[in-house]
Amino acid sequence: MKQQTGFTLIELVMVIVILGLLSAVAIPKFVDLSGDAEDAAIEGIAGGLSSAATINYATEKTNPMTGTTVANCQDAGLLVEGGLSGAPATGYTIASLAVGAAEGDSVSTCVLTHTASGKTRNFTAINVDPT
Secondary structure: OOOOOOOOHHHHHHHHHHHHHHHHHHHHHHHOOHHHHHHHHHHHHHHHHHHHHHHHHHHHHHOOOOOOOEOEHHHHHHHOOOOOOOOHHHOEEEOOOEOOOOOOOOEEEEEEEEOOOOOEEEEEEEOEOOO
């Protein structure tokens, strides 16, 4: 008599049921990652703005004739490539706050807002006035 090999119908059904349960649990975790992507994007932009403000301040300190004037938070948006201040097409806005009066000694916390979601992140800007 021939020896049959393979899976029984019950075994195949059980594998399909297990795969169905795993996919029902795992798929919702991967379907909507847009919130995480928005969080990561705004964190990255806020970090870039803080870094740009710091580099601008360091540039002005090494050579007082260089650097970009930063008198308010929106000026800090001009420090990144392509600019970010007053450009609603970018999807982000920067609150218009003064960055203090004392050059270099005045570090302000500015607010970056993602216009579509309303999510906000803080970044720092340093008062720079090259002469």
